[in-house]
Amino acid sequence: xxxxxxxxxxxxxxxxxxxxxxxxxxxxxxxxxxxxxxxxxxxxxxxxxxxxxxxxxxxxxxxxxxxxxxxxxxxxxxxxxxxxxxxxxxxxxxxxxxxxxxxxxxxxxxxxxxxxxxxxxxxxxxxxxxxxxxxxxxxxxxxxxxxxxxxxxxxxxxxxxxxxxxxxxxxxxxxxxxxxxxxxxxxxxxxxxxxxxxxxxxxxxxxxxxxxxxxxxxxxxxxxxxxxxxxxxxxxxxxxxxxxxxxxxxxxxxxxxxxxxxxxxxxxxxxxxxxxxxxxxxxxxxxxxxxxxxxxxxxxxxxxxxxxxxxxxxxxxxxxxxxxxxxxxxxxxxxxxxxxxxxxxxxxxxxxxxxxxxxxxxxxxxxxxxxxxxxxxxxxxxxxxxxxxxxxxxxxxxxxxxxxxxxxxxxxxxxxxxxxxxxxxxxxxxxxxxxxxxxxxxxxxxxxxxxxxxxxxxxxxxxxxxxxxxxxxxxxxxxxxxxxxxxxxxxxxxxxxxxxxxxxxxxxxxxxxxxxxxxxxxxxxxxxxxxxxxxxxxxxxxxxxxxxxxxxxxxxxxxxxxxxxxxxxxxxxxxxxxxxxxxxxxxxxxxxxxxxxxxxxxxxxxxxxxxxxxxxxxxxxxxxxxxxxxxxxxxxxxxxxxxxxxxxxxxxxxxxxxxxxxxxxxxxxxxxxxxxxxxxxxxxxxxxxxxxxxxxxxxxxx
Numbered sequence: 001x002x003x004x005x006x007x008x009x010x011x012x013x014x015x016x017x018x019x020x021x022x023x024x025x026x027x028x029x030x031x032x033x034x035x036x037x038x039x040x041x042x043x044x045x046x047x048x049x050x051x052x053x054x055x056x057x058x059x060x061x062x063x064x065x066x067x068x069x070x071x072x073x074x075x076x077x078x079x080x081x082x083x084x085x086x087x088x089x090x091x092x093x094x095x096x097x098x099x100x101x102x103x104x105x106x107x108x109x110x111x112x113x114x115x116x117x118x119x120x121x122x123x124x125x126x127x128x129x130x131x132x133x134x135x136x137x138x139x140x141x142x143x144x145x146x147x148x149x150x151x152x153x154x155x156x157x158x159x160x161x162x163x164x165x166x167x168x169x170x171x172x173x174x175x176x177x178x179x180x181x182x183x184x185x186x187x188x189x190x191x192x193x194x195x196x197x198x199x200x201x202x203x204x205x206x207x208x209x210x211x212x213x214x215x216x217x218x219x220x221x222x223x224x225x226x227x228x229x230x231x232x233x234x235x236x237x238x239x240x241x242x243x244x245x246x247x248x249x250x251x252x253x254x255x256x257x258x259x260x261x262x263x264x265x266x267x268x269x270x271x272x273x274x275x276x277x278x279x280x281x282x283x284x285x286x287x288x289x290x291x292x293x294x295x296x297x298x299x300x301x302x303x304x305x306x307x308x309x310x311x312x313x314x315x316x317x318x319x320x321x322x323x324x325x326x327x328x329x330x331x332x333x334x335x336x337x338x339x340x341x342x343x344x345x346x347x348x349x350x351x352x353x354x355x356x357x358x359x360x361x362x363x364x365x366x367x368x369x370x371x372x373x374x375x376x377x378x379x380x381x382x383x384x385x386x387x388x389x390x391x392x393x394x395x396x397x398x399x400x401x402x403x404x405x406x407x408x409x410x411x412x413x414x415x416x417x418x419x420x421x422x423x424x425x426x427x428x429x430x431x432x433x434x435x436x437x438x439x440x441x442x443x444x445x446x447x448x449x450x451x452x453x454x455x456x457x458x459x460x461x462x463x464x465x466x467x468x469x470x471x472x473x474x475x476x477x478x479x480x481x482x483x484x485x486x487x488x489x490x491x492x493x494x495x496x497x498x499x500x501x502x503x504x505x506x507x508x509x510x511x512x513x514x515x516x517x518x519x520x521x522x523x524x525x526x527x528x529x530x531x532x533x534x535x536x537x538x539x540x541x542x543x544x545x546x547x548x549x550x551x552x553x554x555x556x557x558x559x560x561x562x563x564x565x566x567x568x569x570x571x572x573x574x575x576x577x578x579x580x581x582x583x584x585x586x587x588x589x590x591x592x593x594x595x596x597x598x599x600x601x602x603x604x605x606x607x608x609x610x611x612x613x614x615x616x617x618x619x620x621x622x623x624x625x626x627x628x629x630x631x632x633x634x635x636x637x638x639x640x641x642x643x644x645x646x647x648x649x650x651x652x653x654x655x656x657x658x659x660x661x662x663x664x665x666x667x668x669x670x671x672x673x674x675x676x677x678x679x680x681x682x683x684x685x686x687x688x689x690x691x692x693x694x695x696x697x698x699x700x701x702x
Contacts, residue, residue, distance in 0.1 A: 001189070002124045003197045006092035007135055007179055009067035010038045012142065013059050013090070015081055016072035016097075017042035017050055024096060024144050025072045028132065031141035032070070035148065039064060059088045066090045070132065070142055075099030078128065079113050086121025093118070094142060095128035101185055102129055115187050130184025131161030134168075136177055137203070143182065152176015153205035154291050155198040157191065159183050159212050163280070171284045174426050175291065178204045192219045199227055199234055206290045208237040208283070217268045217599040221624040224272025228453050235290050235449050236274045239283045240265050264595040267619035271629060273452040275445050282441075289431040289442035293407035296375040299447040300326035301440075302368045303349030305380035306356045306387065310413055311349035314378055314436035321444025325349070332371040339363050354384045358391030365399040369406055376407040376446065378439045383417035393421040397428045407446055411439040457628030461662030463499070468670050471497040475671065475700055484700050487530055488576050491696040498663045500679070500693045503581065509574035511553040517577040518552035524580040527555050528695075529563050533570040535697060538609075540567045546580060581694055586642060586652055587681035590660060592622060592668050594675050599623045600668040604661060606639045607681035614638070622668035630661040643684075656688030673701045 012032055018025030025044075033040045033051040041064075042050040045057035056062050059069065059081075069085045071078055071093055078097050085093055100111035111128060118125040126133065132143030136151035143161075149168050154177045158164040161182040168180065178201065183189060191209055198204040207227075214220065227234045242261060269276045277283050301323045305311040315325060325348050328336075336346035339360070345351040350368065352360050361379075368374055381392060389412075400408050410425055410432045412418040425432040433439050474494045478486050486494065489507040496502060506517040507530060518525045529542030537543050541562035547555040559575055589607030594600050602625060605617030618633040634643055634654060645651025660682065667674065676699045683692045 001193060002091045002122075003189070003193065005067050006094070006124050006126060006189075007133065007181075007197075008138060009092070009140075011041070011064060011066050012036060012038065012068045012070060012140075013041040013043050013056075013062065013066045013085075014070045014072075015043040015059065015085075016070075017044045017047075017055065018072075019044070019047050019050060027144040028070055028072055028096065028142075031143065031145075036138070036140050036142075041066065059084050059090065062088070067092065068142070069093040070096065072096040075107070075110060075128075079110065079117060082114055082117045082123070083121075086117060086123060089121075090123065092124040092126075094126040094130065094132050095184075095187075096130060096132055096144070097127075098129040100128045100187075111185060111187050118188060125188040126181070127184040128187060131164060131182035133179060133181040134177070135179050145180075149180065150176040151178075152291060153178060153203065154208060154287055155179050155181075155194070155201070155204045155206070156208045156287075157181035157183055157194050158210040159186070160210060163210050166280060167284065170280065171287070173423070174288050174432075175284065190215060192216060192223055195220070195223050195227075195236060199223065204234065206235055206237065206287060208239075208287055210239040210241075210283075212241050213597070214240075214265065214268065215597040217264075217271075217595070217621045218623045220268060220274075221272040221621065224274050225456055225458070228273040228449075228456050233295060233449060233453060235295075236272070237283070237286055237290065238269055238274050238276050239278075239280070240269075240276060261595070263617075263619050264598055264601050264621075267601060267621060268598065270632070271620050271624055273449070273456050275448060277445075282438075285433055285438050286442055286445055288433070289407070289409055289446065292429045292431045293376075293409070293446060294405055295450050296407050296443075296446055297405075298375040298450070299444075300324050300373055300375040301443055302326045302328070302371070302374040302377050303380065304352065304361070304364055304368060304377065305349055305382075305436075306352050306354050306361075306384065307380060307382040307413070308345070308351050310380050310382060310411070310436050311345075311351055314380060314411070314440055315349055317437040317440030318378075318443070321440055321447075323440065323444050323447060326371065326374045328368075329371055329373055332367055332373075335367045336364065354382070355386045357386060358388040358395050361392045362395035362398070365395060366402070369399055369403040369408075374406065376409070376443055378409050378411060378436070378443060380411045380413060380436055380439075381418065381421070383414040387417075389418050389421035390424060393424045393430075396425065397430060400428075400430055407443065409433065409439045409443055411436045455628060455632055457626050459627040461625070461627065461659075461666065463663065463666055465499060466663075466666065466670075467497050471667075471670070475673070479700060479702075483532055484702060485532055485535065486698040486700070487532070487573075488528060488696065489530070491698050492693075494698065495679070495693060495696055498667055500660070500663070500682075500696075501691055502693050503579035505576055505578040507574060507576050508556070511556040514556035514575060514577055515550075515553040518547065518549035521577065521579050522549060525549060525552060526578045526580055527552065527559050528576045528578060529559060529572065530574045530576055531563070531567075531570045531572050534563070534567060537695075540570070541565075542567075552577065578694075581683055581692060582690070585683040585685045585690070585692075587694075588657075588684050589617070589678065589680040590664055590682055591679065592664055592674060592677040594672075595621075600672065600674075602661060602664050602668065604633050604657070605637060611680060622665040625662065625665040627658055627662070630658040633661065634658070650686040652684045653686060653688040653691070656691055657684060659688075660691075671700075675699045675701055 017029035101108040587608035618636040
């Protein structure tokens with residue numbers, strides 16, 4: 001894939017260049033020809049000249065070499081045009097044209113043909129159905145967007161062309177871009193390809209994208225982790241739509257019901273160290289702060305304000321974002337006391353009062369940024385009669401230049417009275433937002449990247465006690481018998497191979513066998529229905545608890561009768577007689593679920609009957625799971641205090657829990673045909689040897 005040829009061309013052919021003013025082909029040609037310093041070749045067999053340069057009937061009639069083809073012709077003609085590009089040995093093409101897989105099966109077939117041609121001729125392909133791209137540093141607007149944005153350090157790509165133009169219009173005064181790329185249908189070039197490309201681009205400081213769907217979670221996670229581990233981390237910021245459960249396929253398992261598509265993307269971004277934002281406004285604010293600041297050394301923030309109320313609001317917002325209000329040194333506090341009015345506050349947040357002029361702000365800025373306990377600074381300015389907004393902005397710029405290693409975010413909480421200061425700060429690459437809450441949120445995200453570096457580890461799992469072939473035989477046997485939903489006895493046998501412990505059990509098909517099995521266990525037992533048609537046994541009355549071993553035959557009869565009444569169409573093939581669980585312990589749920597195109601999602605959460613009531617669960621992708629990921633999963637749970645131990649109660653063996661997640665991840669890697677797997681509940685204790693799996697279900701592909 002030759003992304004450099006695509007994004008840094010020396011010569012461009014505009015295929016479908018039009019003489020019809022205002023059309024896509026006309027706008028595309030105008031944007032390229034009037035601004036691009038390289039060679040431009042408009043391709044239009046019905047025209048001889050366009051914007052003062054000659055037109056050509058096809059790329060094959062152009063004598064010189066062509067690095068990039070921009071294609072804007074009807075969908076039915078694109079494949080023929082792309083073949084000519086291949087014959088001309090053009091290394092890259094952007095297909096602006098719509099009418100492909102977004103239109104249905106016929107369009108999908110056309111798109112597959114484009115991909116085949118591109119691969120045959122080694123053409124790097126952007127699109128189809130895209131806006132094109134803009135490269136301000138190259139003076140190249142290879143799109144039908146209105147104009148080029150300012151040059152800067154942000155690489156942004158978007159599945160939606162309209163969102164890209166909206167972002168450019170919203171951020172024209174504040175942000176500078178290395179490249180803006182519309183990915184469209186992503187037939188060939190996908191997000192991870194672009195992330196990897198801009199990761200190697202020295203002029204890019206921030207990578208960001210908007211997407212409606214992603215693929216290859218494992219690849220994105222590997223790329224994201226590599227960026228975090230660099231000496232100078234390059235943040236990746238994502239805006240992902242489709243957060244609600246509407247349209248997601250219903251699932252038969254608890255894991256599937258809790259997962260949903262957005263939980264998968266949340267897991268992906270956490271595992272890859274990608275910062276996720278909500279909405280276009282939050283995206284622009286985050287890009288501004290990240291592109292104009294270094295990453296902080298820690299999460300200690302100082303607040304400087306001329307309005308006490310806004311200082312309190314900022315304090316609340318900082319705490320909510322996981323930041324710490326910096327504890328100022330005694331020297332800092334003494335220095336602030338020396339020049340601030342008696343009514344001012346020299347503690348953090350520092351209130352310089354509403355009558356503060358630029359000189360008071362300037363001394364406070366220098367004092368706070370000199371404090372070794374301050375990692376970053378939020379400056380709040382409100383328009384009072386005596387406020388010197390522009391001079392204060394100049395003081396902020398001077399302080400930024402003296403302390404370039406510490407992020408500064410300015411909240412200009414006002415309108416017209418602060419416009420001149422806002423323009424000055426924007427011109428001098430200082431992040432300026434309108435509210436203290438936004439300033440706190442974006443500082444929290446800056447700090448989060450630093451924390452992600454610390455939390456992202458690469459310690460893998462290594463198990464030597466697993467007999468994969470034995471496990472494969474169990475799945476093959478179940479499939480051969482027509483059981484894609486494994487019987488519980490098969491689940492027990494399969495999971496036992498992977499080191500999960502169970503209580504004594506035996507499958508029976510008669511009341512006599514039930515009595516014999518219970519007496520053999522010689523402890524209080526539970527009876528569970530065996531049926532290929534019943535997934536949730538309790539809902540069908542298919543579980544009997546606390547059964548005396550000598551009464552197991554009567555319990556068997558009652559169980560079969562109850563289930564037959566509640567689920568008259570279900571096939572009943574007997575029951576599983578299981579030793580009752582020991583008292584105590586904490587019920588947890590573990591699970592796996594395939595996410596098409598992404599990978600297999602692994603889950604842990606509060607289990608038992610409350611699993612879908614409290615929905616307390618954490619997710620990661622199994623293919624990339626590390627021990628550090630598993631540890632973070634436990635920390636994320638709202639019930640984590642119960643795992644760690646609270647109010648005098650002993651905690652659970654976290655090493656064994658982490659080990660269990662690693663074993664589940666190994667199952668996902670060994671058997672990608674497992675669509676869903678639930679262990680619910682896993683009864684967890686203070687000592688790992690006491691852990692037991694009480695119930696499990698596994699569904700495999702046909």
